[in-house]
Every structure is written in C-alpha cells, then in structure tokens.
Amino acid sequence: MNFTLHIWRQPGRNETGAFETHAVTGISPDLSFLEMLDVLNEELVGRGEAPIAFDHDCREGICGSCAMVINGDPHGPLPGTTTCQLYMRHFDDGAEITVEPWRARAFPVLRDLIVDRGALDAIVQAGGYVSVNSGAAPDAHTVTVAKQAADAAFEAAACIGCGACVAACPNGSAMLFTAAKVVQYALLPQGAPERSRRVIGMVETMDAAGFGNCSNHYACVEACPKEIPLYTIARLNREFLGAALGSREFIELERPHAHEE
Amino acid sequence: MNRMLRLFRTSIGSKLLVAATGAALIGFLFVHAAGNLLVLKGADALNGYADWLQGHPLLWGFRAGLLLLFAVHIGVSIRLAHENRAARPHRYRRIARLGSRLPGRLMPVSGGLLLAFLVFHLLHLTVRTVGPMVEPLHDGSGRVDVYGLLVAGFSEPWIAAVYVAAMVLLGLHLVHAIEALFQTLGFNHDSYQPLIRVLGPALALLIAGGFASIPLLVLVGVIGGGS
Structure with a gap:
C-alpha cells in the first residue's frame, strides 16, 4: 500500500514547527501505524535525515505512549484503539494522512509528535x-x-x-x-x-x-x-x-x- | 480560605455557578412563557396579568435577582470560554468533530446573540423605545395595553422574525444546556440518562415553542386578527 503523510515536525519545545510531506510506498497492510512510521524513519535515517520523533513503548495498547492525532482523530479513526493497535489496512490505499501531536497548552511539544504529558x-x-x-x-x-x-x-x-x-x-x-x-x-x-x-x-x-x-x-x-x-x-x-x-x-x-x- | 470562594475558583465550581444560575433562568423562562400565553385568552387576561406584575411590591427585588442571575451566568461563562480558548493555543490542522453536536458548539454564539436579543426585547417591550407603539398606550381600564403592543409589534414582519429567530437560538441553547446541567451537577446514571436525553429537547421545545408561537400567531392573524 502507498500513503502520503503530512507530519508535524518541530525541532524543539520552544521552536516553530511545520508540516512535512512524505510518501511511503510498498507498505504491508498488516503493519501497525507505528511500524509504518518505523519504515519511514529507516528511509529518513538512510538518507541522512532526522527521523520523526514519536512516543511509543509497549506496542500492545496498554501503555498510553503512542500519542498522535491521525486525520483529526486521537489514536486514529478506529474506536477503542491506540495508535500501535491501528493497522494500515484500516486506511484506503493511496490515502493522505495528517499526523499531528496532541495540541494543548498543558502538553507542550518536545519534538515532532512527542509532547510532555x-x-x-x-x-x-x-x-x-x-x-x-x-x-x-x-x-x-x-x-x-x-x-x-x-x-x-x-x-x-x-x-x-x-x-x-x-x-x-x-x-x-x-x-x-x-x-x-x-x-x-x-x-x-x-x-x-x-x-x-x-x-x-x-x-x-x-x-x-x-x-x-x-x-x-x-x-x-x-x-x-x-x-x-x-x-x-x-x-x-x-x-x-x-x-x-x-x-x-x-x-x-x-x-x-x-x-x- | 472561604469555602465558597475556593469552590468558585475551581473549574467544577465555576461550572456549578453557570449550571445553577442557568437552572434558575430556565425556571424564569418557563414562568415567563406561561404568562405570555395568557395572550391566547385575550387582551383583558394579558393586560391584567402585566398590570399585576407591574404593581407587585417585589417587582424590583425580582428584577435585581434576575439581573444578578444573568450577570453571574454570563460573566462566569465568558471567563470559562476564555480559559478554554487559552487551553489550546495551537489549533489542529485537521480535527474530527468528535462527540460535540451543533448546539453544544454554538453555546457561546447562541448565548451572545441571545444577550443582544435580550437588550432588543427590553428596549421594545419594557423601555418601549424600539418598534411600533400604540395610541393610546393604556387600555380602557387604565392598564398598559400589552396586548395591543404585542399585536402592533409582531404585525411588523421584521420584529416577528427577530423574535422567532431568537427563540430558535434559545431552543438550541437549552437543548445543550439542560443535558449539560444534569451532568455538571453530577446526575448521570444508566437508569435515568435516557430520560434526561429526552427531557432536554422536550423542555427546550416547550419553552422556545411557547414563546415563538405568539409572534407566529400574530403574523397569521390568529391573535389580534379582529383589530
């Protein structure tokens, strides 16, 4: 599957951020959303670019780390699901996906998609x-x-x-x-x-x-x-x-x- | 520190203030709408009721109480809305409108427009400086001819339209307000929540519909058609 990602990039806490567009191709529908980001990060690192910073830990839906707003939905469009348990098969092939950090004054962005909770x-x-x-x-x-x-x-x-x-x-x-x-x-x-x-x-x-x-x-x-x-x-x-x-x-x-x- | 002052400095205490004043204002609206519907019984019933209210010894105490209710309800709501805006300094590019339905979203808008309507309404029928007046102002028994004022006012399509539009806003405001009121006071339980969900729209329709029926009935000639 192929996707176009619009991802929030912000180098640090008090710095200005902006959306960056990345194309990911040949993604297995059975990759989780985080694994898809892992694939993108491998490519970015391979090209000598900074990987996208995002929080994650257990990857089994119980730690509460994988905070990101996907197409306007916290943890993506599936109800009762954390981002790590969201799979790429839940998206249409060729979809454009906007990924943003939690936005709240009480949650300052530390880097890219990571906020201080x-x-x-x-x-x-x-x-x-x-x-x-x-x-x-x-x-x-x-x-x-x-x-x-x-x-x-x-x-x-x-x-x-x-x-x-x-x-x-x-x-x-x-x-x-x-x-x-x-x-x-x-x-x-x-x-x-x-x-x-x-x-x-x-x-x-x-x-x-x-x-x-x-x-x-x-x-x-x-x-x-x-x-x-x-x-x-x-x-x-x-x-x-x-x-x-x-x-x-x-x-x-x-x-x-x-x-x- | 004083218990009440400390309570009203918290988010839940502030919401309690808005909810409690809102509940009292709903009570006022209910009585106001019921009084207005005396217009259906004719000029004598409505003018007599208005005259009784005007001469009531507690009139100014009642007005002061209403003013206080409105001031607290609006003042605290504005502070809460301001804090809520400040809590998200950076907006989302894309956000799914989860949960919230339109009446809830529109609370600051419907509230603000209703305040503007309230000013218009007081200028129209209490201070009587806006809209068509009647000559003579007093009926045969020496009472203010409220019935005549209503018929003359609502025969003007734009005035009737303003009142009906405001009552649509009031209905929207109340649909959200009544369910939110119970939630804020801590009443939400599987056993009676379905009832609250029905009560909100039903009471909103009853109050807003009761008010709005009067300009509509004047416009179609059911009220004051003979004159």
Whole structure:
C-alpha cells in the first residue's frame, strides 16, 4: 500500500514547527501505524535525515505512549484503539494522512509528535497516598467489595493516561482522565479515609496545570482508547462537589500553585 | 480560605455557578412563557396579568435577582470560554468533530446573540423605545395595553422574525444546556440518562415553542386578527 503523510515536525519545545510531506510506498497492510512510521524513519535515517520523533513503548495498547492525532482523530479513526493497535489496512490505499501531536497548552511539544504529558502525572501525584494496613498479609475478603463496585472501579482503572481525552476536547480539558483516576478509588473501601483530600487535590491540580474546562461536548469519550464511560465525569462532579461542600479538608488543604511553564 | 470562594475558583465550581444560575433562568423562562400565553385568552387576561406584575411590591427585588442571575451566568461563562480558548493555543490542522453536536458548539454564539436579543426585547417591550407603539398606550381600564403592543409589534414582519429567530437560538441553547446541567451537577446514571436525553429537547421545545408561537400567531392573524 502507498500513503502520503503530512507530519508535524518541530525541532524543539520552544521552536516553530511545520508540516512535512512524505510518501511511503510498498507498505504491508498488516503493519501497525507505528511500524509504518518505523519504515519511514529507516528511509529518513538512510538518507541522512532526522527521523520523526514519536512516543511509543509497549506496542500492545496498554501503555498510553503512542500519542498522535491521525486525520483529526486521537489514536486514529478506529474506536477503542491506540495508535500501535491501528493497522494500515484500516486506511484506503493511496490515502493522505495528517499526523499531528496532541495540541494543548498543558502538553507542550518536545519534538515532532512527542509532547510532555507530565501535567497528567502531576494530577496523579496530587491524589496522594492510599492508607493500607502493613504487616502480615490480611486474610482474603477481610475487606468486602461489592461486585458492581469492583466492576465499576475497574472500568475507570482501565485508563492508560494517554491524554487522548485532552487532545480530542475542544477545550483541552482533562476531565475524563481526572475522573477515571478519582473514580477508580472512589468506589472502593481502600483509600476511603483520603477520599475528600484526593478529589480536591486532583481537581485543583488539574485546573492549575492549564487544562480547559469541560463544556460537555463529550469528544473525550469517543476518543478514549479504553472507552471510559461518560458517567465517570458526572461521578467526579459528584465526588468533588460533595468534598467541596462537605469536607473539612476543603478549607484546610493548601491550594496547589499554578503550573509553571 | 472561604469555602465558597475556593469552590468558585475551581473549574467544577465555576461550572456549578453557570449550571445553577442557568437552572434558575430556565425556571424564569418557563414562568415567563406561561404568562405570555395568557395572550391566547385575550387582551383583558394579558393586560391584567402585566398590570399585576407591574404593581407587585417585589417587582424590583425580582428584577435585581434576575439581573444578578444573568450577570453571574454570563460573566462566569465568558471567563470559562476564555480559559478554554487559552487551553489550546495551537489549533489542529485537521480535527474530527468528535462527540460535540451543533448546539453544544454554538453555546457561546447562541448565548451572545441571545444577550443582544435580550437588550432588543427590553428596549421594545419594557423601555418601549424600539418598534411600533400604540395610541393610546393604556387600555380602557387604565392598564398598559400589552396586548395591543404585542399585536402592533409582531404585525411588523421584521420584529416577528427577530423574535422567532431568537427563540430558535434559545431552543438550541437549552437543548445543550439542560443535558449539560444534569451532568455538571453530577446526575448521570444508566437508569435515568435516557430520560434526561429526552427531557432536554422536550423542555427546550416547550419553552422556545411557547414563546415563538405568539409572534407566529400574530403574523397569521390568529391573535389580534379582529383589530
């Protein structure tokens, strides 16, 4: 298969970038999108040019590294799929494909398609610790969890922190990510003592990181490769409003400082 | 730090403000539309209702409350929209319009145009400096002849068109607003989400349709046809 690629090239964080057009030929339909970029990079290196920088790690759809917007879709046009699990057979032969990095103020481009998603780490860090009893291993089922709660928590915990929700959101909002990270604990007895502090810290850190505000377009839900459901955000809103209106922590905790660029 | 001030500085707290003021404004619109539809019962019913409102001891308190609701709703929305634009300084060359449907996309546009319409509407029927007036302004019982003003105003096709167009915008605004309102307040569950999805468009149609029916009925001569 043959493709024409329009790829964003940017030499560094504070430098101006531009689209570059490359033709790739003789591509097997069974190559993943990343492998197709590998083939292109081999050619570029062979010609003595700089390869296209892109993030990747596990290449099996669970690490959340392969961030790129393909033809306007984060992780490409296939629903519930990361870029590494997207195959060239999902495109028409001869297609023109535009590849861009995640675009958000909170995700500065480091080089080409690689962005710094450290703002998501800051949100997770703001969640803090979960208190557990140390010492001898507890007996199984000393803490009971309802099947429905375990399932719902797992559904949220499927988030791989790739940032596609931010990339798809017209406001560059990280609400779906933050919701998943809050809700995966909110339904479980483990970590319940830190419940209010966790949601307050994570939401205020999210705000300080320069993400936009959710305006209920729900593009995030369609872009999410792990298909985190929309009601996760409603649950975050409930968690946060409950903690903000009812907890002592909301008055006592220090507010996070605005994210330094 | 004050709990409420801290809440309203967060994104979710700001959205709570927009949602809560929006909900109150929807309540106002519902009552306003229901009052307007007294026009169907004739001049006496509408003028009597308007006169009762004008003479109500809480009129100015009510107006001040409305002004506050609008100011908070619009002010916070503008700040949020500004932050949202700033959150993506570099636009995509190509972007699939995922998720968001047209009413949601148009919220700042429909909101801004509705504010312009609100000014026009107040100048037309409250301050009464725009549009055709009636002589005499008061009916036989000494009340402001609101019925006559409506018929005279909406008999002008351009005024009727402005009102109907604004109500189309209001309908679009409410379709997104009502579903978003529940989501922001944290109400979204498989068991009742289908109901919310129906409630939004239904309530939007009821309110916007109720308002828009009046200029349309005047234009076709059902209201005020005899005069």
